[in-house]
Structure formats: C-alpha cells, structure tokens
Amino acid sequence: MKLTIALAQINTHLGDVTANLEKHMEYIHQAQASGAELIVFPELSLTGYCLQDLVPSVAQRASVDDPVFRPLLEASQKTDMVVGFVDEDQRHRFFIAAAYLSGGQVVHIHHKAYLPTYGLFDEGRFFAWGDEVRAFDTRFGRAGILICEDFWHASPPYLLWVDGADLFLFTSASPGRGLGKQPALESARWVEDINRAYASLFTSFVVHSNRVGFEDGLNFWGGSTIYDPNGELVLKCPYHEEALLVAEIDMNQLHRTRARLPLLRDERTALTMRELDRILGCNRQK
Amino acid sequence: MAANSTFTRVDQGMGHKKIDLTINIDTARKILTDFIRSEISRAGFSRAVVNLSGGLDSSLSCYLAAEALGAENVLVLCLPYKSSTPDSGEHAKMVIEALGVQSLTIPITEMADALISRTPDMDRVRQGNIMARVRMIVLYDQSQAFRGLAVGTGNKTEILLGYTTLYGDSAAAINPLGDLYKTQVRQLGKAIGIPQVILDKPPTADLWLGQTDEGELGFTYDEVDQLLYLMVDQRYRPEDCVEAGFSESFVRGVMERVRRNQFKRLMPPIAKLTNRTVGYDFLYLRDWGT
Numbered sequence: 001m002k003l004t005i006a007l008a009q010i011n012t013h014l015g016d017v018t019a020n021l022e023k024h025m026e027y028i029h030q031a032q033a034s035g036a037e038l039i040v041f042p043e044l045s046l047t048g049y050c051l052q053d054l055v056p057s058v059a060q061r062a063s064v065d066d067p068v069f070r071p072l073l074e075a076s077q078k079t080d081m082v083v084g085f086v087d088e089d090q091r092h093r094f095f096i097a098a099a100y101l102s103g104g105q106v107v108h109i110h111h112k113a114y115l116p117t118y119g120l121f122d123e124g125r126f127f128a129w130g131d132e133v134r135a136f137d138t139r140f141g142r143a144g145i146l147i148c149e150d151f152w153h154a155s156p157p158y159l160l161w162v163d164g165a166d167l168f169l170f171t172s173a174s175p176g177r178g179l180g181k182q183p184a185l186e187s188a189r190w191v192e193d194i195n196r197a198y199a200s201l202f203t204s205f206v207v208h209s210n211r212v213g214f215e216d217g218l219n220f221w222g223g224s225t226i227y228d229p230n231g232e233l234v235l236k237c238p239y240h241e242e243a244l245l246v247a248e249i250d251m252n253q254l255h256r257t258r259a260r261l262p263l264l265r266d267e268r269t270a271l272t273m274r275e276l277d278r279i280l281g282c283n284r285q286k
Numbered sequence: 287m288a289a290n291s292t293f294t295r296v297d298q299g300m301g302h303k304k305i306d307l308t309i310n311i312d313t314a315r316k317i318l319t320d321f322i323r324s325e326i327s328r329a330g331f332s333r334a335v336v337n338l339s340g341g342l343d344s345s346l347s348c349y350l351a352a353e354a355l356g357a358e359n360v361l362v363l364c365l366p367y368k369s370s371t372p373d374s375g376e377h378a379k380m381v382i383e384a385l386g387v388q389s390l391t392i393p394i395t396e397m398a399d400a401l402i403s404r405t406p407d408m409d410r411v412r413q414g415n416i417m418a419r420v421r422m423i424v425l426y427d428q429s430q431a432f433r434g435l436a437v438g439t440g441n442k443t444e445i446l447l448g449y450t451t452l453y454g455d456s457a458a459a460i461n462p463l464g465d466l467y468k469t470q471v472r473q474l475g476k477a478i479g480i481p482q483v484i485l486d487k488p489p490t491a492d493l494w495l496g497q498t499d500e501g502e503l504g505f506t507y508d509e510v511d512q513l514l515y516l517m518v519d520q521r522y523r524p525e526d527c528v529e530a531g532f533s534e535s536f537v538r539g540v541m542e543r544v545r546r547n548q549f550k551r552l553m554p555p556i557a558k559l560t561n562r563t564v565g566y567d568f569l570y571l572r573d574w575g576t
Contacts, residue, residue, distance in 0.1 A: 014573045052569040176317065181308045214324040216571045217465075219317050240316055 001251040003140045003167075006036035007224040007235065009243040011213030014048035017058050021046060021068050024083065027244055028075045034246045038080040038140065042171050042211035042224075043112075043147050044096060045084040049173035050215045055126045059088035062099045062106045069099075069106075076101035080138065082145060082169050082209070086127075087111065093128035098145045098171050100136065108136035110145040114153055120175060120218070123149075135163035141251060143167040148174060151194065161202045162269055166254055168198060172210040176221035176240075188221045188239065200231030203257045203264060205249055212240055229257035302531025305512040309470050311477040315353075318462045322354035325460045326435050328576040333359040333434030337425050337455075338389075339492060340364075340377035343463060344439040345484050346475045350462050351437050352385045353478075360387040361432045365421045368395040370492050380481050390428065394420045414493030418454025425457070435459035443468040443507060446514055447540070448547020449499065455491075456550065467511040505536065513540055 008027040013019040031039040046068060047058040062069050072083060080102040087097035087109060096112035111130025115123035133156045135144040144160030151157055151170050160168060178186025199206040205228060212222040226234040226247055235247035258264060326334060334351040338344045351360045364378045382389045398420045402413050429436045438458025440450055442465055450456040463471060476485055489499040500506050513532050516522040527537045553565060562568050
C-alpha cells in the first residue's frame with residue numbers, strides 16, 4: 001500500500017490562533033491538490049511555541065463544537081492530518097497536544113509526556129504532563145504520535161513500537177542551537193540522528209514535522225524528514241524556510257525490511273518487562 | 287594586536303590546546319539576517335538605524351541589516367566626538383559607500399561637552415560613558431524620525447565581560463551579534479566583505495586617544511573567547527578550565543568579571559508586592575500576538 005504524506009513545515013503567529021488556522025487551511029488545500037492523504041503539522045502549530053502566560057487564552061477542545069477544530073475536521077473528510085494545539089481538559093489542565101483527525105473524527109489525541117524544563121525550556125512551568133503513550137489505528141495502518149522531547153527519550157518510541165505502531169508521527173517546535181563548523185546546527189543533527197536510528201531500530205517509518213521562524217531570539221530550524229524502515233531518507237525539507245513537501249511512502253517496505261531483519265519478531269518484551277520489574281522493584285526497596 | 291598599549295598583561299596560561307571557535311558562515315548569516323527581518327517586521331517596522339563607529343562590530347551590524355532589509359531601509363549614523371580618531375570616520379565612510387545605505391553624520395562634541403564641561407577634570411571613564419549615552423540619545427531620536435528600529439552591535443564577549451556602557455552602546459531594540467564571540471564576529475565580518483583595514487585594526491571603544499579593548503581588559507579576545515566558550519557554552523567548572531591549561535588567576539579574574547556585570551544583562555529588578563508582577567509572573571515574549 002502506498003501513502004502520500006505532506007510535511008507542513010510552517011511558521012506560526014505567537015498566540016494568534018485565527019491567523020494560524022488560516023495558514024493550516026491554506027496548506028491543507030495545497031496538500032490536497034498535491035494528492036496528499038496525510039498532512040503533518042508541527043508541535044503547537046495552531047498557537048506558536050513560547051506561550052508562557054498566553055497558554056490559557058489559546059487552549060481548545062478538539063471537537064466539532066470548537067470553531068477552530070470544525071473546519072479542520074471538515075477538511076479531514078478528505079485528508080488525514082496531525083495538528084498541534086493546547087488541549088484544555090475538563091478539569092482545566094493545559095496540555096501540549098497533537099490530534100490525529102480523519103474522516104471528520106478526532107481519532108487520537110496525544111498529550112506531551114516529557115516537558116523539557118531546563119536550559120532554554122520552561123514547559124513544566126506552564127503545562128500539565130501527559131500520562132499515556134498509545135498507538136492507534138488509522139486507515140493506513142497503526143501509528144503513534146510523539147511530541148519533541150517525548151522522542152528525545154528512548155522509551156516512548158519503544159512503547160509505541162511494542163504497541164503496534166509502524167508509522168511514527170513526530171512533531172516539534174525545536175529551537176536551533178549549537179552553531180559550529182557544520183552547516184546544520186547541533187540540535188538539527190541530533191534530531192536527525194535519532195530519527196534515523198528509530199527508523200532503523202524499529203524497522204518503521206519515522207515522519208518528523210518541525211516548524212520554522214522566530215520567537216524573539218529563538219530560531220526554529222525546520223529540516224522536517226521522513227525515514228523509511230531501512231533508515232533511508234525519503235524526504236527532507238529545507239532548513240529555516242517554510243515548506244510543504246509531499247512524498248509517497250510504500251508501506252510494503254515494512255514487509256521487505258522485516259523479512260530481512262526480524263528485529264520486531266525477536267524483540268523480547270517479556271524479558272524487558274521482567275528486568276524492569278526487577279530494577280524498579282530493587283529501587284523501591286532501597 | 288595592541289602592541290603599543292601599556293598595560294599589565296594577565297598571565298593567561300598559554301599551555302592549553304587551541305579551542306576551535308569556527309562557525310559556519312552561511313548558517314550564521316542566514317539565521318541573523320532572517321532574525322533581523324522577522325523581528326523588525328513583527329514589531330511593525332521595515333527599517334533599521336545603526337550607530338556605526340567604523341569598528342568591526344558596528345560594521346557587521348550594518349552589513350547584516352542592509353542584507354536583511356535592503357540598503358534603502360537602513361540609516362547609518364556616524365557620531366564622532368572631538369577625540370575620535372579620523373580613521374574611524376574614514377572606515378565608517380568605506381562601509382556606507384560599500385553598502386549604499388543612507389547615512390547621517392552628527393558630531394556629538396557639543397552635546398557631550400555641555401555636561402562634561404560642568405565637572406573640571408572629569409575622569410575619562412565618566413566622559414566615555416557620557417559619549418556612549420549621548421550616542422544612544424541620537425540613535426533613538428533618529429529611530430523615531432526614520433521610523434526604523436535600533437539594531438545593536440554588542441557581541442557575546444563584551445556582554446559577558448560587561449565591557450559596555452549600560453544604556454549607552456548596549457541600548458538597542460534587537461541585537462543580532464549578541465551570541466557571537468568577538469573572534470566569531472571577525473570570521474563573519476571577513477566572509478561578508480568588511481574592508482580588511484577594519485578587520486585588521488585593534489578593537490577600540492575610541493573614547494580616548496590610544497584606548498584599545500585589549501589594553502583596557504588586560505587580555506586578548508583570542509584568549510578570553512576560548513576561556514568563555516569553555517566556561518559558558520561547554521559548562522566547564524573553574525578547575526576544569528585550569529586543567530585545560532588556562533592560568534588560575536585568569537580563570538578567576540574572568541569569572542569574577544562575568545559575575546560582577548550580571549546587572550548589565552538584566553532589566554532592573556522590580557520589588558515584588560502584588561500577586562502578579564512584571565518580570566516574575568507576568569510572562570510574555572516581545573513577539574506576543576504576532
């Protein structure tokens with residue numbers, strides 16, 4: 001089975017959801033014209049990233065009753081999509097969230113489970129921590145969503161893999177840092193290295209949508225990518241420029257790669273579980 | 287380097303391995319010009335004003351602003367004092383002509399001396415601070431008149447060392463150079479085409495005759511940039527810097543200088559009284575809503 005994916009590498013307006021929604025709709029229409037079946041927007045694509053005290057004023061509920069989600073859900077009748085937003089739950093906790101929309105339905109919402117609160121990051125100050133890592137079924141197969149810091153940790157991608165995801169949908173608003181001799185910033189090289197590694201280790205497709213633009217002095221580096229189950233680069237967007245790039249991936253590659261390299265077949269989850277029990281059990285006794 | 291300056295050179299400890307501060311020019315240039323364009327346009331402007339001394343830092347800010355916004359949208363100000371070296375003006379002219387930007391020359395002697403002359407034998411640090419702050423007044427006045435934002439010229443080395451006049455040369459709306467060490471400013475300046483004579487001359491605030499940065503600081507930019515890179519960027523502890531080959535007195539001296547000048551890097555602290563206070567729990571970026 002073939003799947004045509006569009007990476008929407010956008011800049012955003014900080015705290016201006018209406019302007020960002022407008023841009024989403026433009027990109028979705030362009031992607032549809034290019035034959036895309038799935039379009040992936042970056043982290044917090046509807047709100048901007050360094051929200052600080054803007055968080056409560058830009059939050060949404062992902063439903064048809066929401067004026068921001070209504071047009072997105074309508075568009076999802078034709079094209080599946082991943083959008084980034086601030087989710088306010090029933091009890092008014094605010095999460096960095098990504099929603100998978102398809103056929104007019106909210107198929108899945110992921111709440112960012114790792115909130116970087118160090119260095120230039122201050123997410124833990126403003127957001128609640130997500131508490132689940134779950135794969136979900138799409139019309140293209142089983143997928144999983146992680147948001148930025150989630151996949152700087154090895155365990156969430158591993159959990160998605162064991163939970164059946166063959167298509168990893170990663171989103172970021174990754175600030176560029178670490179300028180040295182090489183054209184790519186250190187932060188860009190790091191993310192590319194791990195995404196290639198996840199694709200190879202999990203013999204899966206890894207799709208990464210990262211934003212561009214500035215918020216005050218922070219630059220967001222873009223460079224969105226798709227890696228195939230052999231760890232080969234399928235598509236790469238430019239650094240630091242808005243882009244809408246489309247690529248067709250062949251889901252049958254999963255069959256071919258896993259026939260050659262049965263890492264999933266041989267994965268010893270029970271061993272992992274046993275050892276984790278032992279390790280964590282030991283720690284508890286201390 | 288400042289061969290003719292008389293100063294006591296700190297023993298920097300030259301036993302360390304050379305630390306490579308090379309930056310990728312294309313990436314730096316792309317990010318910095320995009321930054322200038324983005325942050326000026328989001329503030330509702332399309333133009334910039336830059337104070338040009340004829341030195342390396344302000345020349346680079348002019349080049350980057352002209353590249354980002356178009357030469358016609360950049361106003362360069364030359365603000366000489368009577369003691370400014372004639373070379374400074376010549377070098378500034380070279381930059382202005384090379385870029386084709388608009389320019390204004392406004393001598394500041396009369397303005398500065400109106401204050402300086404009130405104190406007999408005012409020391410030169412006070413005089414230098416007055417000159418820097420008069421230049422700031424002219425910069426912000428022209429910012430209003432030209433409808434352009436003030437683009438700063440301070441580099442990472444001088445920001446960390448506090449080698450700057452608060453509300454003087456440090457005053458700007460945005461600063462494209464503030465995360466580049468002086469030696470990296472030189473790399474980028476060279477690549478971007480700043481005239482060789484500007485690249486080669488000893489860095490100076492040009493506030494009095496014969497003043498050089500390295501003479502005043504007591505060490506070279508080349509050395510202190512390597513040390514600051516380890517201390518700040520690579521998070522070396524002081525003892526790690528000494529182990530890397532820098533002298534202990536140099537390491538302690540620079541650390542103390544960085545610590546002592548933290549006040550120049552922050553907005554003045556507000557005494558908190560209420561439940562919500564600007565700077566503590568009223569937190570928004572400048573780019574709020576744009």
